[in-house]
Amino acid sequence: MNKTSAHQSSMNPKPIMSMLVFLGIVAVIHLFYQGLVRPFAEAAIAAYGSEATTNIWVIFKDFEQQTIVSLGLFCAFLIIYKYQRIAFHEEPLFTMDYLSAYDKSAALNVPMVLAELEHSAYAENSSMGTWINCLRRYKNTENVQHASAAITDSVEILAAQLESGNSMIRYFIWAIPSIGFIGTVRGIGSALAKAEQAVAGDISGMVDKLGVAFNSTLVSLVISIILMYLLHVLNNRQDEMVINTQKNCEKHLLTHLHTK
Numbered sequence: 001m002n003k004t005s006a007h008q009s010s011m012n013p014k015p016i017m018s019m020l021v022f023l024g025i026v027a028v029i030h031l032f033y034q035g036l037v038r039p040f041a042e043a044a045i046a047a048y049g050s051e052a053t054t055n056i057w058v059i060f061k062d063f064e065q066q067t068i069v070s071l072g073l074f075c076a077f078l079i080i081y082k083y084q085r086i087a088f089h090e091e092p093l094f095t096m097d098y099l100s101a102y103d104k105s106a107a108l109n110v111p112m113v114l115a116e117l118e119h120s121a122y123a124e125n126s127s128m129g130t131w132i133n134c135l136r137r138y139k140n141t142e143n144v145q146h147a148s149a150a151i152t153d154s155v156e157i158l159a160a161q162l163e164s165g166n167s168m169i170r171y172f173i174w175a176i177p178s179i180g181f182i183g184t185v186r187g188i189g190s191a192l193a194k195a196e197q198a199v200a201g202d203i204s205g206m207v208d209k210l211g212v213a214f215n216s217t218l219v220s221l222v223i224s225i226i227l228m229y230l231l232h233v234l235n236n237r238q239d240e241m242v243i244n245t246q247k248n249c250e251k252h253l254l255t256h257l258h259t260k
Contacts, residue, residue: 011082011085011086011162011165012078012081012082012165013077013078013081018078021074021077022074025070025073025074025077026070029066029069029070029073030066033061033066036057037057037060037061037066038061040057041055041057041058041060041061044057044058045058053215058215059215059218059219060215060219062183062215062216063183064179064180064182064183064186064216064219064220065183065215065216065219067179068176068179068180068216068219068220068223069219069223071172071175071176071179072172072176072223072226072227074172075169075172075173075176075227076226076227076230078168078169078172079169079227079230079231079233079234080230082165082166082234082238083233083234083237086237086238086241087237089125090125090126090127090241091241091244093122093125093127093128094127094241094244094245094248095244095248096127096248097248097252098117098120098128098131098252098253099113099252099253099256100252102256104255104256108256108257110135110138110139110257111139113135114132114135114136114139117131117132117135118132126158126241126245127245127248127249129154129158130151130154130155130158130245130246130249131249131253133150133151133153133154134147134148134150134151134154134249134253134254135147135253136150137149137150138150138257144254144257147253147254147257148250148254151246151249151250151254152246155242155245155246158241158242158245159238159239159242162238162241162242166231166234166235169227169231169234170231172227173224173227173228173231176220176223176224176227177217177220177221177224179216179220180216180217180218180219180220180221181216181217181220182216183213183215183216183217183220184213184214184216184217185213186213187213187214187216188213
C-alpha cells in the first residue's frame, strides 16, 4: 500500500470496526423497537384509534422506519469518525513547520531533509505527504516552479481521495429516502387491499396502511436532511484541510528552497 492510499484508509474506520458498529447499531435499534417503540405504538392505537396517526411512536413503528433509523445512525457514525480524524489527527499538522530546526538563510540540504521526512512518523499525513512530493520534485528538477506544481498536484489528489472516501456516506443518504419510498408503495398497496372494508364503513385498516405509506416517507426525508447537513459540515472541514495543507507547504517549504 502506498502512502496516499494508506492515508486515505486512515481517514475511514477499518472494515472490521465498521461491521461491528453496524451490527451493534442494528441490534440496539431492534431491541429498542421491540421493547419500547412498538408496544407504545400499539397502546396508542388501542387508546386513540385513527387519531393516533400523529403519535410519535406510531410514526416510527414500522419496519421501514426501523431500517431508516439504523442506517441513519451508521451514516452519522461514519461522518463523525471522519470529522474527528480531521479535527484531532490531521488539523494539528496543518500549520506545522517541519523545517523549523533548519537555518532559513542557508540553502536546504534536500536529500537529507527528504530522507528525514520519509522516515517520519507523520509521513502518511496529508500535510507531510505534500512536503515529501514537493521535495522529490525539487530534487529531480532543481526547479522551484516544478516543486510548486507538485504541491498543486498533491492537494488535487488529496481532494479527490477525500471526495471518493465519502462515497459510502452519499450512498446511504441516497438509500434512506429510497427505503422510505418502498414503505410508501407497500403502504399504499396494503391500503388498497382494505378498500372493501373502507367502503363497508371500517376505515381503520386503510388508515393504518396509509400511515405506513406517509410515515416512512416522512421519517426518511427528515433523517436525510439531517445527514445532508452533517455531510455538508464534513465537506467544508475537508476543503479547509486541503487549502490549509497547500498554504502550509507554500509558506514554510517553498520559501526555503533555493536554486543552485
